[in-house]
Amino acid sequence: MSITAGLRAYAEVNDEIKETLLSKNKAVVNDVNGQRYIGCALDEGRTVEIHGTAGNDLACYLNGGRIILYGNGQDAVGNTMGGGEIVVHGHTGDALGYGMRDGQIYIRDNVCCRAGIHMKEFKGMKPVLVIGQNAGAFLGEYMAGGVIVLLGIALEEGETLFGSHCASGMHGGKIFIRGVFPKKHISPNIKIEPLDQKDRVELEQYVKNYCRYFDCDYDEIMKTPFKKLTPISTRPYANMYVAN
Amino acid sequence: MINYIPRRFTVVRDRELCIDCGCCVRQCSNECHYFSDDGKTALVKSDHCVACHRCVDLCPTGALRIEKYICDYRDNANWTPAYQQEICRQAATGGTLLSAMGTPKPYPIYWDKILLNASQVTNPSIDPLREPMEIRTILGRKPEKLTVAQKGKSTTEMPPQVVLETPIMFSAMSFGSISLNAQKSLAMAAKNLGTLFNTGEGGLHPDLKEYTDCAVVQVASGRFGVHKDYLKNSRFVEIKIGQGAKPGIGGHLPGEKVNVEVSNARMIPEGSDAISPAPHHDIYSIEDLRQLIWSIKQATDNKKPVCVKIAAVHNVAAIASGCARAGADIIAIDGFRGGTGAAPTRIRDNVGIPIELALATADQRLRDEGIRSSVSLVAAGSFRCSADIVKAIALGADACYCASAPLIAMGCHMCQTCNTGKCNWGIATQRPELTKRLNPDMMHERVENLIHAWNHEIKEIMGGMGINSIDSLRGNRLMLRGLGLSEKELEILGIKHAGE
Secondary structure (H helix, E strand, O other), X not given: OOEEOOOOOHHHHHHHHHHHHHHOOEEEEEEEEOOOOOOOOOEOOOEEEEEEEOOOOOOOOOXXXXXXXXXXXXXXOOOOOOEEEEEEOOOEOOOOOOOOOOOEEEEOOOEOOOOOOOOOOEOOEOOEEEEOOOEOOOOOOOOEEEEEEEOOOXXXXXXXXXXXXXXXXXXXXXXXXXXXXXXXXEOOOEEEEEOOXXXXXXXXXHHHHHHHHHOXXXXXXXXXXXXXXXXXXXXXXXXXXXXX | OOOOOOOOEEEEEOOOOOOOOOHXXXXXXXXXXXXXXXXXXXXXXXXXXXXXXXHHHHOOOOOEEEEEXXXXXXXXXXXXXXHHHHHHHHHHHOOEEEEOOOOOOOOOOHHHXXXXXXXXXXXXXXXXXXXXXXXXXXXXXXXXXXXXXXXXXXXXXXXXXXXXXXXXXXXXXXXXXXXXXXXHHHHHHHHHHOOOEEOHXXXXXXXXXXXXXXXXXXXXXXXXXXXXXXXXXXXXXXXXXXXXXOOOOOEEEOXXXXXXXXXXXXXOOOOOOEEEOOOOOOOOOHHXXXXXXXXXXXXXXXXXXXXXXXXXXXXXXXXXXXXXXXXXXXXXXXXXXXXXXXXXXHHHHHOOXXXXXXXXXXXXXXXXXXXXXXXXXXXXXXXXXXXXXXXXXXXXXXEEEEXXXXXXXXXXXXXXXXXXXXXXXXXXXXXXXXXXXXXXXXXXXXXXXXXXXXXXXHHHHHHHHOOOEHHHHOOOHHHEEEOOOOHHHHHHHOOEEOOO
């Protein structure tokens, strides 16, 4: 039995999802029309499958649960997420994975501004964000840890891999980018390098997952070389202040 | 290298009293005291003295004294020594000036220009020693109307409320900016006093798990340590938009202070900078704030009130109204004299407005719009004594946030160098040899003593007014009169001049 969101208020829909998950491990929600906070703080072992357009803050504070969205997401998908997995068969809006600490997000198509902003890792926790097409401005701003993979699949002419100010203020983690990229959009605190063996092993598993979820040709994707973006300094602001 | 800046203080050692015990040598993290080469005579080098008085207060023979180092410049009301010295610091380093604690500049303090009323003859005063006096304070959104069933039983669905036994709460100070022992002292005091402490943006250390019932947990732009259990294990959740000492500015805990314990609470690697961006990047409007507020309510099953903390800035009244309409249950307004562990000097000393004006104007605006009861107002930004708190409540505050006062109770001497991480009193430091100086088992009692004393003073002042419940004092501006204030200031404060 599935839940139909239709034009109902988000609170009602989310209450029904929570209710369903008391006795079941999976809830299926159909005809979603921008209802917010679906899968908010969803715990490990629970899955929410969504059909339609999920509203803002999809899977915020995700707590180990799994979200599969057949459709597009809006802003702040995976906001402050602490673990779990989000798979979006479509594109998403701004501030994807803001402050994400653990878990993985796979976006089939493109994302807007400030994706992966302030991602951070801690001990065994390591957030991963995989984007199929391209990203808007400020990708990985303030990034403090984790991995962003930007595949740049099927870019149309005139489209760039990412917008301006990429990795501005980044002080940890890494960004893997595939194919041609606009160098001028990369912030000056970032170094661009080829992948080493360890990076490649890591990247392969993310790309394999992407191909599995969205039925893509793995070998075709891996034919195009990747580059790695990392911060030059992990303490970019260490000498900014003088005690007064 | 020439320093260009004379030292600030001189440590004076009375050789007749000094017994060369070395207590001062062991106590000073600024290395002002040392032994002569033969190890027998305690000597002084005052260059880095910050006047924290640790050596003075611990010297067993009272042999030490701190003096201001007087070295005159040619008189100049414009180019004061402070400006010249700040220029020299920046010329040497190219750095942004960084200061700690609230602004020391002599801006007007309106608390000192407001006088309280007392009853004479007509409305008799009340003696709190013998008559009940209610200072219990309840925070949270109040329902628009009450519904009552037969026999008078309320059927009103109440939004979550927070009951405090005093109108005084402890403001946000993160573990990182202050030591765990300092935070634990506040947590213990809050529990025993029936009030709340605030984790700031530092996450909640596992040692404080037993105090979650009296914890306000903060969600700030860095989202450090924010996860489902953190939100649920709290009394209420506070979204930090701004801080009075540094409106519009984010936070930056330098990697040096991120030791293993701090790293665990914040959930970031040891030694890494904890950078809180200036804005929340999911909030660009009141509508976005609404989104974050309701996401927290969703994550906590609507069981936790959500507070929005804003700095007192020019348009604070309109912003407060927006916060209330966005669904905030509590709004905390932090005035520009509020303290900080570190803030750029220029921001701290020049940005924002005093809490007295911000509070009065926000309270009035919410009343004018008919939404005052939909939200509780918490005032912050330097309360030095119980009278300040009484005045704030009469101006419209439901409760007050205090931080500097309890820190002083724990040993802080306002040396204003928290940012250096060398706090000799074990408060604003993470160095184990310094933090162990602060014993939570003793310090919570000093904090409790202070608040008990203030509670009693509040009751005494209320009693003098003939008021026996703090609810009757709240927003009761008739109890206030201005002294030496302009028409405009009186108008904004909504009070009459003394004699009127």
